Amino acid sequence: MASCYFPSKFHSLSLLALSALLLSYFVLTVPRSKKVAMSKSGAEEEARVVTEIHGVKIEKNPPQSKLDELGVANWPKWGCGPSKFPWTFESTETMYLLEGKVIVYIDGHDGSFEIRGGDLVVFPKGMKIVWDVVEAVNKHYSLEKN
Numbered sequence: 001m002a003s004c005y006f007p008s009k010f011h012s013l014s015l016l017a018l019s020a021l022l023l024s025y026f027v028l029t030v031p032r033s034k035k036v037a038m039s040k041s042g043a044e045e046e047a048r049v050v051t052e053i054h055g056v057k058i059e060k061n062p063p064q065s066k067l068d069e070l071g072v073a074n075w076p077k078w079g080c081g082p083s084k085f086p087w088t089f090e091s092t093e094t095m096y097l098l099e100g101k102v103i104v105y106i107d108g109h110d111g112s113f114e115i116r117g118g119d120l121v122v123f124p125k126g127m128k129i130v131w132d133v134v135e136a137v138n139k140h141y142s143l144e145k146n
Contacts, residue, residue: 057122075140084132092125092144100137105130
């Protein structure tokens with residue numbers, strides 16, 4: 001049986017080239033996110049972090065006081081099982097995921113991001129996406145009046 005042998009200096013160069021290739025792949029394909037600090041009042045003095053990815057705002061596990069302030073419990077509910085489908089937001093939609101996991105692909109952008117139970121998410125009007133529901137979703141939602 002024949003085996004390949006590369007002198008150690010070629011092996012090091014190969015690993016270096018492979019590392020550079022992998023790094024450039026991740027730099028070019030992973031969506032960039034922007035963190036926005038939002039101030040709180042009263043006992044919630046710390047800044048909470050909202051991540052923004054291609055115009056979608058995601059707040060992980062917002063405090064109950066914020067959910068109460070928004071009236072989330074009174075919003076309509078929607079849910080679906082594992083599936084994959086395109087969607088266009090006809091108006092700005094704010095949603096609070098009670099449970100589930102979704103991989104979101106935004107039309108015109110490479111890569112994807114994940115939202116899951118406990119996330120408060122705002123999708124802007126006109127955005128076109130593909131929802132890949134990995135775990136059944138149950139959410140409250142509110143549509144901005146146009």
